[in-house]
Amino acid sequence: EVQLVDSGGGVVRPGGSLRLSCAASGFTFDDYGMTWVRQAPGKGLEWVSGINWNGGSIGYADSVKGRFTISRDNAKNSLFLQMNSLRAEDTALYYCARVNDPFSYSRYFDYWGQGTPVTVSS
Amino acid sequence: QSVLTQPPSVSAAPGQKVTISCSGSTSNIANNYVYWYQQVPGTAPRLVIYDNNKRPSGIPDRFSGSKSGTSATLGITGLQTGDEADYYCGTWDSSLSAVVFGGGTKLTVL
Numbered sequence: 085e086v087q088l089v090d091s092g093g094g095v096v097r098p099g100g101s102l103r104l105s106c107a108a109s110g111f112t113f114d115d116y117g118m119t120w121v122r123q124a125p126g127k128g129l130e131w132v133s134g135i136n137w138n139g140g141s142i143g144y145a146d147s148v149k150g151r152f153t154i155s156r157d158n159a160k161n162s163l164f165l166q167m168n169s170l171r172a173e174d175t176a177l178y179y180c181a182r183v184n185d186p187f188s189y190s191r192y193f194d195y196w197g198q199g200t201p202v203t204v205s206s
Numbered sequence: 207q208s209v210l211t212q213p214p215s216v217s218a219a220p221g222q223k224v225t226i227s228c229s230g231s232t233s234n235i236a237n238n239y240v241y242w243y244q245q246v247p248g249t250a251p252r253l254v255i256y257d258n259n260k261r262p263s264g265i266p267d268r269f270s271g272s273k274s275g276t277s278a279t280l281g282i283t284g285l286q287t288g289d290e291a292d293y294y295c296g297t298w299d300s301s302l303s304a305v306v307f308g309g310g311t312k313l314t315v316l
Contacts, residue, residue: 196251
């Protein structure tokens with residue numbers, strides 16, 4: 085059974101940093117791209133970042149470019165999102181999701197984690 | 207404001223049919239696959255349509271998808287109360303080099 089478990093969320097002050105993790109199981113991790121999607125309270129889905137199977141292709145939404153860094157450790161079946169210079173508008177539930185394509189992050193997201201909440205507040 | 211435009215809400219009675227539209231442009235829908243996700247409040251999104259009109263295993267054939275030009279449509283027939291959820295369209299935008307979503311449509315089964 086495919087499982088994605090998000091963790092690492094919390095409360096942080098503006099300007100602070102946080103590192104999210106996503107532990108994958110039930111499938112061959114390096115056969116798939118991975119992605120992060122967030123959802124602000126009461127709002128819709130917003131794509132944040134994506135990475136292909138080996139980290140050779142990476143993309144970011146303009147809203148996080150230069151502040152967030154996506155990475156993966158295929159030996160540990162894990163996906164990460166390093167978030168720096170956090171702002172109030174980054175407050176959201178952050179989901180990791182599997183991309184149904186090893187070579188890109190632009191295809192559909194076929195499995196999702198349960199989400200981890202991030203609150204940026206002073 | 208979302209790159210893809212969806213109606214905020216739609217409603218229909220149990221057993222009836224509903225369609226949800228998703229409008230985009232030549233940089234996204236017209237030249238890329240469209241996907242649809244269902245999100246029951248308090249839960250993670252679930253893929254219901256991929257590659258414009260294909261259903262993942264486990265999704266009933268009451269769900270269908272279509273695309274024409276810069277627009278796409280999700281159809282649901284034989285509505286059930288369990289179909290009440292928010293529905294999002296998504297695709298790749300070649301100009302933005304980003305995945306984009308619609309603002310979401312809340313489906314109410316009256």
